[in-house]
Amino acid sequence: MITLASTPSAGQTWLSWFLVAAAVLVSGLLLAGPALRRRSPAAWWLLLGFPVTCLRVARTWRPLMAGCGLAVSRKAALTVVSGLLAHGAPPPHPRVPRRGGMRPTAHGFWFPVRLLPGQTPEDFVKAASAMAHDWRVHAVRVTTAEPGVVRVTATALDPLRQPRVPRQRGTGPLLRVVVGVLESGAPWVVDLRKIPHWLIVGATRSGKSTLINALVAGFAPQPVALVGIDCKGGMELSLYERRLSALATDRAQAVKLLAALMDLTSARMEVCRAARVRNIWGLPDEERPVPVVVIVDEIAELFLVANRSEKDEAQAAATGLVRLAQLGAALGVYLVVAGQRVGSDLGPGVTALRAQLGGRVCHRVTDSGTAEMALGDLNPDALEAAQTIPPDQAGTAVLASADGWERARSHLVPEERAEEIAAMYAHLTPYLPGLADAVGEPADGTAVHIERLDRDA
Numbered sequence: 001m002i003t004l005a006s007t008p009s010a011g012q013t014w015l016s017w018f019l020v021a022a023a024v025l026v027s028g029l030l031l032a033g034p035a036l037r038r039r040s041p042a043a044w045w046l047l048l049g050f051p052v053t054c055l056r057v058a059r060t061w062r063p064l065m066a067g068c069g070l071a072v073s074r075k076a077a078l079t080v081v082s083g084l085l086a087h088g089a090p091p092p093h094p095r096v097p098r099r100g101g102m103r104p105t106a107h108g109f110w111f112p113v114r115l116l117p118g119q120t121p122e123d124f125v126k127a128a129s130a131m132a133h134d135w136r137v138h139a140v141r142v143t144t145a146e147p148g149v150v151r152v153t154a155t156a157l158d159p160l161r162q163p164r165v166p167r168q169r170g171t172g173p174l175l176r177v178v179v180g181v182l183e184s185g186a187p188w189v190v191d192l193r194k195i196p197h198w199l200i201v202g203a204t205r206s207g208k209s210t211l212i213n214a215l216v217a218g219f220a221p222q223p224v225a226l227v228g229i230d231c232k233g234g235m236e237l238s239l240y241e242r243r244l245s246a247l248a249t250d251r252a253q254a255v256k257l258l259a260a261l262m263d264l265t266s267a268r269m270e271v272c273r274a275a276r277v278r279n280i281w282g283l284p285d286e287e288r289p290v291p292v293v294v295i296v297d298e299i300a301e302l303f304l305v306a307n308r309s310e311k312d313e314a315q316a317a318a319t320g321l322v323r324l325a326q327l328g329a330a331l332g333v334y335l336v337v338a339g340q341r342v343g344s345d346l347g348p349g350v351t352a353l354r355a356q357l358g359g360r361v362c363h364r365v366t367d368s369g370t371a372e373m374a375l376g377d378l379n380p381d382a383l384e385a386a387q388t389i390p391p392d393q394a395g396t397a398v399l400a401s402a403d404g405w406e407r408a409r410s411h412l413v414p415e416e417r418a419e420e421i422a423a424m425y426a427h428l429t430p431y432l433p434g435l436a437d438a439v440g441e442p443a444d445g446t447a448v449h450i451e452r453l454d455r456d457a
């Protein structure tokens with residue numbers, strides 16, 4: 001006689017099939033894991049990396065909080081009562097901050113944490129490095145989400161190691177260029193109409209010139225005058241000479257060029273005053289003068305002095321730059337200043353100039369002084385991030401703004417490519433007589449004689 005009890009029910013059969021399928025899927029994923037990670041890091045992260053990291057975070061949260069001094073002991077009275085009631089059992093665990101659910105992102109995850117009484121977001125910022133080590137992720141950032149709550153954001157895979165280059169269609173809006181990619185995956189945009197002046201610092205071979213290449217390549221097709229000051233004998237910026245309206249290759253020329261730029265700015269000021277507008281963008285299109293982007297490569301060459309006679313020249317250069325920065329933005333003159341080291345030891349003008357350069361880009365630096373000069377008094381984690389950029393990740397930088405800081409990496413625009421683009425758009429080079437006279441006209445006379453270009457030209 002057949003007993004019905006020994007026959008598996010339909011529910012049990014489905015469960016067995018489900019378990020077998022799950023076991024096959026997990027073993028398949030584990031076996032294919034390394035290949036998947038190489039080919040599609042984002043898919044690997046969502047299918048394997050994220051679930052494993054969730055378990056790791058859950059397991060380490062309490063000891064991590066205790067180890068970083070973020071656990072708070074229970075009230076003494078509670079400990080005594082619990083000891084009496086539990087007949088000498090160990091006292092209750094200290095309280096740890098409550099953690100919200102983990103949300104995956106393309107490159108990592110984030111979760112909110114409610115602070116315990118007496119704790120501040122800075123306490124968690126200090127623990128970020130320990131969190132990254134314990135969870136075996138690339139980096140952890142702590143930001144304030146709302147009063148009493150911090151947001152812990154972890155990056156498991158460094159998106160800047162092999163960044164995807166976002167494509168920019170056409171020339172883009174005037175004075176706006178995509179130069180790279182942000183850590184979040186969004187394009188890194190330099191928009192001179194939003195932030196008119198920029199300071200770019202970094203040790204040698206950290207990626208400053210490559211960022212300048214990206215800027216030149218982006219601005220070359222636009223109706224914009226590019227002006228270069230390269231006191232390393234023009235070694236870097238002369239590559240784009242055909243698209244430059246003027247290039248100064250030593251300090252004496254730089255001083256003359258800056259004076260000519262100041263005259264141009266004063267003339268524009270007169271035009272704006274007569275038209276009763278506050279900046280060149282208030283002028284009618286046909287009267288608006290062409291925007292001028294002044295690129296300075298190696299600022300120290302302008303400031304450093306070897307003897308007394310050079311002192312006056314350096315002083316004149318510093319004053320010229322500071323005045324241009326102060327007055328230029330409204331009058332369509334923008335500054336991009338790059339240097340290996342920017343410190344107050346370069347001269348009194350440096351600090352005043354720095355204060356005027358609102359956009360800050362700090363590539364890999366070897367001394368904390370330059371990072372502090374570039375990034376200002378931001379959180380110490382921003383300074384640490386700039387000093388820990390590996391040398392093999394040239395082009396990676398920390399960007400500072402009023403809202404905080406973020407990491408980014410510029411596109412690799414090789415010199416040859418930037419030179420090619422500059423030559424391709426040489427016919428768009430505006431001729432600005434005062435500037436050309438200050439440093440001498442281009443030898444081959446390629447510059448066209450255009451004094452005004454409107455926005456849609």
Ligand SMILES: Nc1ncnc2c1ncn2[C@@H]1O[C@H](COP(=O)(O)OP(=O)(O)OP(=O)(O)O)[C@@H](O)[C@H]1O
Pocket residue numbers: 202203204205206207208209210211340394395396409410411412413
């Ligand atoms: N965004 C990037 N992506 C990949 N490689 C880069 C990037 N930026 C720079 N590099 C590499 O680093 C090298 C040095 O970069 P770059 O010439 O821009 O440095 P630099 O900071 O201008 O140095 P120096 O102070 O000596 O002029 C480049 O030739 C290139 O190979």
Ligand SMILES: [Mg+2]
Pocket residue numbers: 208209210236
């Ligand atoms: Mg360089």
